[in-house]
Amino acid sequence: MAKRDYYEVLGLGKDASADDIKKSYRKLARQYHPDVNKEADAESKFKEVKEAYDVLSDDGKRSTYDRFGHVDPNQGMGGGGGAQDFGGFGDIFDMFFGGGGGRRDPNAPQRGNDLQYTMTVEFKEAVFGKETEITIPRTETCDTCHGNGAKPGTKPESCSVCKGSGQQEVVQNTPFGRMVNRRACTNCSGTGRVIKEKCGTCHGAGKVKRQRKINIRIPAGVDDGAQIRMSGEGEGGLRGGPAGDLYIVIRVKSHEFFEREGDDIYCEVPLTFVQATLGDEIEIPTLTEKVKLKVPAGTQTGTYFRLKGKGVPKLRGYGQGDQHVKVTIVTPTNLTDEQKELLRQFGGLSSDTSNEQEHHESIFERMKKAFRGE
Structure with missing residues (x-):
């Protein structure tokens, strides 16, 4: 299905100001957030609104979108079977217009993933509430290296190949001229860092798998299909980033009489x-x-x-x-x-x-x- 126009998604015209874009995004994000809106298509609408905001709130991305509209990053330039694969659209734009200012820092803090846990409760437990303990498997920040993946007493070094950018430039001569394609650095796997002495606990990952016990309070009156959000109880972040959230989905057993x-x-x-x-x-x-x-x-x-x-x-x-x-x-x-x-x-x-x-x-x-x- 073709994507809707980003301005249409936010209910704005193409002359909308940055402030207009921000206000519309906040309003629609609250309206369609899955924690608030339980309609079947709320999550997809929320993602659509966020995608539109991510593009239109960035001057460089907005300028590109206004010029070219939606572009499939997997498509090459030119026609026929000999089209050259130039990677993502950001690379094409950088190649011709010298951009690149909006690229994500590979060493920036990264938020942990959210987790979902389904809990089945008895009919009367849902009616009157319950306090219980659950055990969930999750990745957490390594206590030994504090998430940087390096052996204690050492630290990760900037990649000598990509100079910490996490990307390599590959120069190719094509019928269109000399082209530059940016790809994830093969030396550091796109992280921009190289760990010479890895942490013995997490082996350089910065995270470890653990079984974590968490106390849960099920509120009285909760119904089948309800979600309980526990902030910060998801997977651990990287490089000092915050942990994700844990969403507990309640399933209520039927009762023989009620x-x-x-x-x-x-x-x-x-x-x-x-x-x-x-x-x-x-x-x-x-x-x-x-x-x-x-x-x-x-x-x-x-x-x-x-x-x-x-x-x-x-x-x-x-x-x-x-x-x-x-x-x-x-x-x-x-x-x-x-x-x-x-x-x-x-x-x-x-x-x-x-x-x-x-x-x-x-x-x-x-x-x-x-x-x-x-």
């Missing part, structure tokens, strides 16, 4: 024909205790009763949701002859009612309709 919709709890309880007809007081389990529920005479199957404040604690705010109890009339089975005769008598008496609909529709048919949601 179902949850938002902050409300739903359950279904059976009633006998006699209880529904004459009324009764029954005992209902809730998330914390058992309570009495008065069922009025003549209650129909599928009727809902609300138990106020017996639902899930609200994750953001005060109070709790409600519990909704659906009653279902259970058809009696294995009746004795005496019980059957009494029901026949009841059927004969109920046929005298003035409601013609009930003359032809038995209680069992009404129950079937209720189960079908009619």
